[in-house]
Amino acid sequence: MEKKMQKKSKIKIRKFRLADLDAVKRLIYNTIDVCYPAVYCPEAIKYIKNYHNRKNILKGAKKGYTIVLEIGHRITAAGALIKNGYITRVFVNPKFQKQGFGRFIMEKLHTKAISVGMKQVKLDSTLTGKKFYDSLGYKTIKKTFVKVENGKKLPYYEMKKILMPKTKRKQKWKN
Numbered sequence: 221m222e223k224k225m226q227k228k229s230k231i232k233i234r235k236f237r238l239a240d241l242d243a244v245k246r247l248i249y250n251t252i253d254v255c256y257p258a259v260y261c262p263e264a265i266k267y268i269k270n271y272h273n274r275k276n277i278l279k280g281a282k283k284g285y286t287i288v289l290e291i292g293h294r295i296t297a298a299g300a301l302i303k304n305g306y307i308t309r310v311f312v313n314p315k316f317q318k319q320g321f322g323r324f325i326m327e328k329l330h331t332k333a334i335s336v337g338m339k340q341v342k343l344d345s346t347l348t349g350k351k352f353y354d355s356l357g358y359k360t361i362k363k364t365f366v367k368v369e370n371g372k373k374l375p376y377y378e379m380k381k382i383l384m385p386k387t388k389r390k391q392k393w394k395n
């Protein structure tokens with residue numbers, strides 16, 4: 221996958237930097253605006269946007285491992301692994317979806333998780349992400365929901381994946 225990607229010039233995957241904050245937030249909000257209205261009510265979308273506010277993006281980056289994928293210096297995809305073994309904030313710019321970038325981000329996060337000794341990872345998948353995670357070998361623990369404004373619900377899937385370590389050597393967690 222990585223090799224195939226490198227052929228498309230100017231594609232780079234790297235760790236999140238503080239200066240990326242606005243670009244990552246824009247990526248997330250734009251992707252939400254394009255992808256979520258088909259499946260979520262406005263109250264749910266408001267809740268999701270608030271969940272991905274600047275403070276939480278920064279907190280996730282400080283407490284975990286956040287990566288960004290750049291195409292020609294433009295942040296086009298992102299994802300984060302939190303130290304408690306949760307993967308979150310996986311978003312691909314709608315114009316670049318279904319080209320393998322989401323899988324690429326996930327592979328990097330899985331590699332990081334394995335390198336710090338995690339045996340499994342968990343995530344909460346929105347309705348739009350379920351099939352993507354299915355295709356990456358995630359199993360659904362349950363479908364559940366969170367209550368949002370006006371008595372509305374935000375349904376999502378709790379999912380997990382057992383990781384297959386390629387090496388037994390455990391590294392220290394390094395941001």
Ligand SMILES: CC(C)(COP(=O)(O)OP(=O)(O)OC[C@H]1O[C@@H](n2cnc3c(N)ncnc32)[C@H](O)[C@@H]1OP(=O)(O)O)[C@@H](O)C(=O)NCCC(=O)NCCS
Binds near residue numbers: 324
């Ligand atoms: C979900 C998301 C991250 C997937 O990223 P992507 O770059 O489009 O996915 P990829 O191209 O890497 O696809 C990887 C695999 O998932 C499958 N897949 C991706 N999106 C899919 C969809 N909507 N329906 C069915 N399969 C899908 C692909 O077919 C591919 O399978 P393959 O490798 O067997 O061909 C991206 O569509 C996105 O940002 N969506 C909106 C935000 C979101 O839902 N994020 C998840 C939050 S929990």
